[in-house]
Amino acid sequence: MKCKKFFTLSLESIDDSYEFVQKLLLKYNCSKSDIVRAQLFVEETIVHWQKGAQENENFEISLSKRFKTITLSLNYWGNQSDPLTLPEEVDDPEFNLIGQNILIGLSSVTYSYENGCNNVSYTLKAKSANPALTTAIALVAGIFCGLAFQYFSPTIGLWLAGTILKPLIGTFFGFINALVVPVLFLSTIGSIFNMDNMAQMKRIFRSLLSWSLGIILVSSAIALLTAWIFFVGEGSTTSGGGSSDLWNQIGAMVFGIIPNNIIQPFLDGNTLQIMFLAIVSGIVRLTLKGRFPFTTKIITEGNLIFTTILDAVCAMMPLIIFINILNMMIAGNGGALLGSLGLIAMMIVPLLALVVIMLLSVALIEKMNPVTYFKAAGSFLLIALSTGSSSATFASHTLIASVKQGVRDYVVSFSIPVGALFNKQFAIPIWLLISLFVANIYGTSFTIAEIVPVVILCMILSVAVPPSPGIGPFLFTIIFNLLNIPLDGLALAVTIAIFMNYPATAGHVMVTNIGMLHTEHMLSAKEIKVL
Template identity: 25%
Template sequence: MSTSASAASETGDTTASTLKRRRFKVPFAAQLLIGLVLGLVLGYVAREWSVAWLGTTLETIGTLFVQLLFLIVPFLVFTAIVASIANLRNLANAGRLVAKTLGWFALTSLIAVAIGLGIGLATNPGEGVELTSAAAAPETSGSWTDFLTGIIPTNVVDAFVNVNVLQIVFIAIVVGAAAARIGVKAEPFLKFNASALSLVQKALWWVIRLAPLGTAALIGKSVYSYGWDLLEPLAVFSIDIYAGALAVMLIVYPVLLRVVARVSPVQFFRKAWPAIQFAFVSRSSVGTLPLAQKIVTERLGVPRDYASFASPFGATTKMDGCAAIYPAIAAIFVAQVYGVDLGVQDYLLIAFVSVIGSAATAGLTGATVMLTLTLSTLGLPLEGVGLLLAIDPIMDMIRTATNVAGQMVVPVIVAKSEKILDREVYDAAPRPLDAASAFDGAEDGAEDAADGRGSAGPARQGGPALQPA
């Protein structure tokens, strides 16, 4: 056999071996599911048999994983938005994209709060609930000035150290707009920013690959720490929250995808499920942001430049679970517990606070602050928040999952309306999340070419290019 023939044979054997190894590789989404099931089992064992070391281990691993995510997220948000503004400076439809995104954020939040109010009025979750001495007002509460005072950081370092995404978005917009305004003089900075973005994305995907382990630890920690027995005293309220969230996620979103965007809801959930599942166990929209943005661009066909805006903004202000469904039902619950009758004007106020208030509390922490803002606006006792704190972690799971689902639905709807959604990417079989992507380097791209999965270009990884002016 000639040397060339021998080399070709060895190359063929190597390629076949590589394909065989990859054929039996467990898909990333399946790894997440396995981690979820394993975490439930380990958490149950730790709780039922009082295995303290196992519970501590789960808590430690989960905490470390979330810390790794939050370590990278600030740099991802900053570099991505700066790069996006630079890329969009010559595009005619950039302003329209932003306006439509904010409009759909508000509309879907209004629908979510309406569903929350309807469920709360139909089930009366506060009837029969007795006050306890443990009920106390929270130490911090939301106010309408928090948005104005919270969006501008006292210094740049604090915004990054505290992972205040809203402040980081503000800084990035200012820097990106200034760079776009300067023009040629800013090119060295923009090239540096693009290089930094590539480095951050690579490091980020290393962390995301640990998500199955993080999923197991986070859900295990929740089961070990809280169990499900805490739901019994507030059973109706708990069921209401889950029912409202599932109604929005499994009815409202699919209808909007089918009727407005005219795309397959089944295909959406088939591809978006890993991010929704991870949001459920991590209870963090910001922590899920990297994975959600990757899915939006690489699986759902939304242009990367637009997704770099929509995803960070959504992670801070688009909270149908935390800022719409939850405060609507919780306000009715607190009013009934304290014997306060709510009128039509009060329900309209709840809707207003839910649609607008999420931005006012975006720089703070989660649904508890949003609830205090709602209660204070209605004049209801803030002590009512104390009644719900015990089950808040369990409620936060489904709230966050709903948040993240909505944060991925809106970019698809807007991109489709602007005719920039890559339907070929959207309709294709789910791209493996651990395959080569913009989060991976050139060596991974070479592997793709070797096994016949070469990219069809930027449009296949992040949707079609936006149309220039």
Template identity: 25%
Template structure:
């Protein structure tokens, strides 16, 4: 008699997601207070993000110390950043193209009375680059500043490698810490179906038809462009550059995608994404570098959203955008992705920089804020897709892409 297989975590999370949609509709229809459900979802996000900073630091130190050769790390870094910025530019371009094609804001007469967006002074390019270097590494840890943690970890790893054999015991400790954090992530993920259920219930109950219907064209445009971007920029390279099966690819990436979709936080999905890339054969050294880095600067989903939202707001306000202004949107969106932390609604902050650069009214941001959570689910999923794809492509270019092993044990990663 065949042994009954236990239901996998992605299936459980899928059930939690569907049940959350149904429960959210019931809560909304009955007029019940959904705020009592929200703490369960918040607890899940806090638990999963609890492991992010220690995992990123330990894995990057171990990875940098293992690579040793600065030219090797430079090769991985340059290829990763070039691919990330290239895909981000494509993402903004697709968002602008389809926004002009679909025209989601034309014909809408949304009231902007009483709407006021928080004014944010965008940092200069020099300040942005300087802020990558932490004055106090412990403060970077406490504030969860991933870019600063990455910078410190890489330098720490090189220094550890430079002291030779004396550093081996410490390197072994960092490798063990990485394994422990991945194991801890697996334990935390047992709570995922309940967290997903609570988050989706709250989202559906709070975003009713009254909010969604006026902006339905914008929502449809966001999800349509996201699917096109996935096919062109992720699935085709995965098949024809990395040589991976789409079926195995989706099976490996299901867990981090569901976490990203339900929590709207690419940081929450980081540990699972790191594990999924190694199941697909990505080099441990490459994955340990590109996944944390991509979590910080690889924002394809946000880039699509910025292009769509800028044109949408311009159409609502009847402000024509010239070709030069749309090119400015593209360039600003790519530059603004540097240092964007993978937390919910970060795109709204970055959007302020883009709107300011082309003179769009900041009140327009408040128009889309009501459905930002719905849009955030799509763009965060794309960010996770992008990080995963980058790790596989760079591993292939470095000649370090191995065979897919979906049964790879967590401790082996």
């Protein structure tokens, strides 16, 4: 389905385009925050194009839907004008380029120029059912059906599990495994594209990046400590050769990242080597500074294609969870579900530790006690906790940061969309501990030397992987392959991760918010020094 309409390319058309976009997106039950972002995308594109346009020129707004992906496009026939490319020199860029940085910060925007037509497209998702609700229904249904087979007809249940259920699960997760390589490679390069744009706001980005990397390191250290306490058996803190073996393995992993040729990593599915190639490719692309725009189009379009496939596959996740839980119950492995309750309680501990550390930074740097902080930030943190969506907090987070917390507008407008893309630090201990828990179910244990590379991989994934609702199976496929955990355990891992996504999302929003506070503090301190 596709809808389109022409407008005069002028600032006076912004209100009419707002109304048109709102009506279109409401038909697809898009959330209010998504509509606001789409309207922001339209506004900033119009503002950019009208600067070089002739009088009475027109542009087109069109909307198309494929599966659950909605694409909002703006087309302008004229000289090439890319709103995603910031000028190299401009007076006071922190203020004069605010609008363009907002547009870039949306992260789902692509630009192309063909046959005299400038096209800017923004992709968003149609509203779907709450994943926690559908997962809970699938979980409960799988347990009850499994108990029914065990009680009434265990023989038929075993036949069903061996003949139908297990092959279905294997086929599904095998297909997800096949998507890992292209999605990982393209999404990593896509992240570097955004890093290139954000680097234009050097002082702000440097502060936000330092804060984000610091929390990533703290989160990884807490995850490793928790894994050592709960999942590393006695006498296995090192791997065979003593303490030096740990560093030998880490060294082998670091130098092993560099592949002997560019084809073999894709054939072997070596995720670390693939990420190395993606990072190198992204850096080379930055040095070329847009000399080959068709490569950008190939990457963005390829990323969209594989992301759409991944969304379509993961839309079936509740059904697969039902099948997998039913298979576990029939096979008599229902005890693993009860064990997951203890795992959830265990994971809350490192998440609370991260919250305490961030509140300490607020107390030391901002001289603000936790009660005062939560009085200001509590509303949007509760939204994140209850919805599991950082996008749902966009409007309230922006308002509170600007009005109640006193963060300057251009810092807020830049930080919130960027934070939604890159701040996933709370997911590191969740990914690691769930993976080790599933490995224990299959009778596999690990040494610290074997866990450290997995922590490093989780650190990289927390930055490189896009914040897609269906990304859970993809992430665990990568980690399970590295640890040689059977892919049959993916459904249980994803089920637990979906419920943990709610506190993790609140933590990610909190990381973004406190990072803005510290950035504002840094900017204010520099201004005082100048005076």
